Amino acid sequence: MFQISLYTALGLSIAGLLFRIYRFQKKGSSGTLKLKLSLNLKPAFFNTIFQSKLFYASKTRWAVHFLVFSGFIYLVFFHALDEWIAFNLFQSYQPTLDPFQFLRDFAGFLVLIGCSGFLLRRILNTWINPDNTTNYKGLFPIILILLVMGSGFMLETIKIISEPVFLEMVEDYSDIDEDTDLDHLKIYWETHYQVRFKKDILITEEALEHGRRLNTDYCLDCHSKIKSAFISKALATQLDKPANFLNYYRADNWLYPIHYLLSFLMLVSLPFSRFFHILLIPFASAQQKMTVRHFQEKAVSIHPATFSACTNCGLCSAVCSVYPNFLITGNKQILPHFKIESARKMMAVAHLNPKKLNQLQLGNDDCTLCHHCTDICPSGIDLQGIWQTLPQTLHKMGYPDNYTFVKDTALQERENKEWEKEQADRAYDLTQNLTGRVYSFENCVQCTVCTNVCPVVAYGGNDNDMTPQQIMNLLRLGKKQTAAGTRMVWNCLTCYMCQEHCPSEIKVADIIIELRNISNQTTDSLKIMGAADKADK
Amino acid sequence: MKDKKQITCDITVIGAGFAGMVAAARASDLGLKTVQTGNSSHLYFASGLFDFLGVYPLGSRTPIEDPRTGLELLQKEMPDHPYSKTSLETILKSFDFLARFLHSTGLNYVKPDKDNRSVLTAAGTFKPTCMMPETISKGGLLKKDTPLLLIDFKGLEGFCAGQIAAVLKKNHPYIFTLSVEVPGESGNLNPTYLATLFEDSSFLKNLATQISPFSNKVKLVGMPAVCGINKSLDILTRLEKMTGLDIFEIPMMPPSIPGLRLKNAFEKKLAGNHVHFLSQTKITSPQFNGSEFILNAVNQNMETQIRSKGIILATGRFPGGGLHAKRGCIQETVFNLPVYQPDERSLWHHLNFFEKQGHMINTAGVETDIVFRPVDTHGAVIYENLYAVGTLLAHNDWVRLKSGSGVSAVSAVTAVNDFYKKNTAGL
Numbered sequence: 001m002f003q004i005s006l007y008t009a010l011g012l013s014i015a016g017l018l019f020r021i022y023r024f025q026k027k028g029s030s031g032t033l034k035l036k037l038s039l040n041l042k043p044a045f046f047n048t049i050f051q052s053k054l055f056y057a058s059k060t061r062w063a064v065h066f067l068v069f070s071g072f073i074y075l076v077f078f079h080a081l082d083e084w085i086a087f088n089l090f091q092s093y094q095p096t097l098d099p100f101q102f103l104r105d106f107a108g109f110l111v112l113i114g115c116s117g118f119l120l121r122r123i124l125n126t127w128i129n130p131d132n133t134t135n136y137k138g139l140f141p142i143i144l145i146l147l148v149m150g151s152g153f154m155l156e157t158i159k160i161i162s163e164p165v166f167l168e169m170v171e172d173y174s175d176i177d178e179d180t181d182l183d184h185l186k187i188y189w190e191t192h193y194q195v196r197f198k199k200d201i202l203i204t205e206e207a208l209e210h211g212r213r214l215n216t217d218y219c220l221d222c223h224s225k226i227k228s229a230f231i232s233k234a235l236a237t238q239l240d241k242p243a244n245f246l247n248y249y250r251a252d253n254w255l256y257p258i259h260y261l262l263s264f265l266m267l268v269s270l271p272f273s274r275f276f277h278i279l280l281i282p283f284a285s286a287q288q289k290m291t292v293r294h295f296q297e298k299a300v301s302i303h304p305a306t307f308s309a310c311t312n313c314g315l316c317s318a319v320c321s322v323y324p325n326f327l328i329t330g331n332k333q334i335l336p337h338f339k340i341e342s343a344r345k346m347m348a349v350a351h352l353n354p355k356k357l358n359q360l361q362l363g364n365d366d367c368t369l370c371h372h373c374t375d376i377c378p379s380g381i382d383l384q385g386i387w388q389t390l391p392q393t394l395h396k397m398g399y400p401d402n403y404t405f406v407k408d409t410a411l412q413e414r415e416n417k418e419w420e421k422e423q424a425d426r427a428y429d430l431t432q433n434l435t436g437r438v439y440s441f442e443n444c445v446q447c448t449v450c451t452n453v454c455p456v457v458a459y460g461g462n463d464n465d466m467t468p469q470q471i472m473n474l475l476r477l478g479k480k481q482t483a484a485g486t487r488m489v490w491n492c493l494t495c496y497m498c499q500e501h502c503p504s505e506i507k508v509a510d511i512i513i514e515l516r517n518i519s520n521q522t523t524d525s526l527k528i529m530g531a532a533d534k535a536d537k
Numbered sequence: 538m539k540d541k542k543q544i545t546c547d548i549t550v551i552g553a554g555f556a557g558m559v560a561a562a563r564a565s566d567l568g569l570k571t572v573q574t575g576n577s578s579h580l581y582f583a584s585g586l587f588d589f590l591g592v593y594p595l596g597s598r599t600p601i602e603d604p605r606t607g608l609e610l611l612q613k614e615m616p617d618h619p620y621s622k623t624s625l626e627t628i629l630k631s632f633d634f635l636a637r638f639l640h641s642t643g644l645n646y647v648k649p650d651k652d653n654r655s656v657l658t659a660a661g662t663f664k665p666t667c668m669m670p671e672t673i674s675k676g677g678l679l680k681k682d683t684p685l686l687l688i689d690f691k692g693l694e695g696f697c698a699g700q701i702a703a704v705l706k707k708n709h710p711y712i713f714t715l716s717v718e719v720p721g722e723s724g725n726l727n728p729t730y731l732a733t734l735f736e737d738s739s740f741l742k743n744l745a746t747q748i749s750p751f752s753n754k755v756k757l758v759g760m761p762a763v764c765g766i767n768k769s770l771d772i773l774t775r776l777e778k779m780t781g782l783d784i785f786e787i788p789m790m791p792p793s794i795p796g797l798r799l800k801n802a803f804e805k806k807l808a809g810n811h812v813h814f815l816s817q818t819k820i821t822s823p824q825f826n827g828s829e830f831i832l833n834a835v836n837q838n839m840e841t842q843i844r845s846k847g848i849i850l851a852t853g854r855f856p857g858g859g860l861h862a863k864r865g866c867i868q869e870t871v872f873n874l875p876v877y878q879p880d881e882r883s884l885w886h887h888l889n890f891f892e893k894q895g896h897m898i899n900t901a902g903v904e905t906d907i908v909f910r911p912v913d914t915h916g917a918v919i920y921e922n923l924y925a926v927g928t929l930l931a932h933n934d935w936v937r938l939k940s941g942s943g944v945s946a947v948s949a950v951t952a953v954n955d956f957y958k959k960n961t962a963g964l
Contacts, residue, residue: 445856449581449792452729460722467725500817503579504856 009264016271024305044286047380054378057315068114074107098224105229108149118142138274144266151259157235158252161196161243174218184211193226194236196243280309285380307344309379312337316373322366333363336373336383354531358524361399364390398531402523403490414485434511435480443504444472450498450508456491464491468498468508484519545844546572551820552851553578556927556945558803560849562638563953565810572843574818574834578800584788585795591665591939596893600665602652617932619944622907631950642802645671645770659696659789661704670795672773675785684711684755691718692726695790696761717747728763732794735765735772745779752781762786762794815841820871847922847956859929867901874911877904877931895934902931908955909948924952
């Protein structure tokens, strides 16, 4: 049973791992993400073993995480794999001997504390930030760890109080065959090892002393005092009353498979859940090479696997320089930990909601490449590189930045569209609605003073299409959407020369900025509509 | 929340057009503490020519040669016209002052002599004027048989050498035209941008090599008035040296570079004279407390309270915002002064749009006494130290009489002089 499930779990886990690697490779070779591996051992080592980046990012989080990490590592090597490691390293190793008995409980205790910390943060975060879409993301691994720990402690407790287990051990490891001897050992174990026996046995000083001697002869080599297993001992005390019931039904035989099956579940889910970060963070940390030198040498590379190293801890968003933009626009896709999640999904699923993709483009457009998120990322993900390659990917999918879109769209396409009604209100929330009020541009006499002082017009080039005074004329002709779609509106430097010089006191620059706002809104709609059309075909 | 500031001064000039600039120039020249307010000036639209009196009587088809004779007649026949409140001597003195003032900024104007001069325009017609920039004045060399080269620039709108030549052909048989292509420019060419190109010597050399082949055929070259924004005379002289030809500028449609030069010259010199200029400001709720005016000059971010002894109102007419045509009547916008105007709206315009006598609304405006202080319907001065100058004045159809600059200059100078005389005696 144990062997079968172990090998099944191992097989599934390895197959899953291979599947993920295959997918990463495939994505890496196609698409815009360049597959280029590098190996930076130093950050990989320190970030894996000591979570150095998390330490710099947040001491509290590091402390909590390190509790889980250290406890877990100990349990894996000295408890789960004891047959291969502990028994070979220490000749006198026995799971029930101190210090191993104590350390096992202690490690479990650390993991429990850490996981509670994880849970607590999620609960607190839900209070602080009402948006909880990412808060519950990593919940499965935490609950699984808690279940494994819980079942482990319960198993140990049940074994402690179990009479049948005691009897089996006596059978196997001693040559006691007299009832009185057995009774005396029972007395000693009941008082010092908290085994609960069905029948009460009269305790006497003499019997206890004899039991102690028997214990020294047969048991002490492998059994330290139970008090060092401080959690299980405490639990055993609590289970005093249902002890007989549990012993009768051999609860230990039930709990053992539960415990190891849960552990195997962990193994199987390794490539498919948050657990994967255990393997991906060393990888991502080894990939990180975004120094100024690399930047200049254009050696920027993103491996798709690094996307999955993200644990959605949200530290990046806390330091994001354009966080205020999020507060104003409410676009979550400005924040790094949302962006990377969307980008990961975009890579995995061909069709994502056009609105969401557009939001992602807009959000990523706000990024100033300040490097804060990359600096703080505890997973060591090269976030900067992702933000830089993302626009190309989005452009290919039909979501270029608005300026490019305006340049590539014929003015005629903006006419005869019916978005204006729904778009209008939103755009005008942010503006004075100069373009909607005739008096703001009706005084234009087309004198071309604005055009004459405009540095964009003076620079010329093939890029510009209309001049400021022509834009005012479009407004006078009632062609607001056409005016909003001109390149001039987007090329404007907002130097205000036109407005300063206008003899008719028209707020030319203010109007142009307002038109750009309107254009921004309509361009979003055009993009989403265009992408939806493409998807239909 | 707007910033608030307070300033006190002797005199406030409201308006930054031609009249306002002359008033501020005169006031600062006399040493008065001057504040000027206004929006972007309409000087960008000005041709740069200063007219005295080009046509008289109204509707006459031939321009008058000597403005003095016209003035005598005007003063007799139109007692309400601003010129009738002043004298030939004062008008000439005002022009003199203006020429001196502009000369000190490096912008040379040819002073008025006895006769009006005819200046070639971009339409091929001639316009009578009195005073002009030196860069334009050489056009006077154009006689009937002078071989002339006309230059235009590809992409520059509103100026076509061929069109001018066609109009001139009747009286001037020897005309050549040249269309210059500006390197690297294929689309529309803005006059301001073109003028800045003239300040680049390699552009000038290139232009000279294109003109030189004509040096045997012609004596005179006419080109649009885009010969540099700053130091236009220097640039023109250099070009003349390179080509060995006399060159003159032809004023063109707005935006006008001679107008821009004038604007720059005024602004530069007035700043040097410590005139406090509040740009892009509107005057709101003016008050008079018995001894001084309290004005609020408001712009987008600032509110300035001006306490001023005197005020020169040079706000212009409808485009400038000095007058506002409501449904039933015309109003003066700052002080709500009484406005001379037709009795009802239907009389504002003549039925014939091209009526030679002009429209009634062209004579609407503020009526004043002989030192240009607004008066009420009974002819009484409204405020002791409030003056109205320039096109705001009533009975002044300056477009048809070709007398805009003259009226503006003389009214501005007279008003400031009067204020100065009255208020410095006690100082």
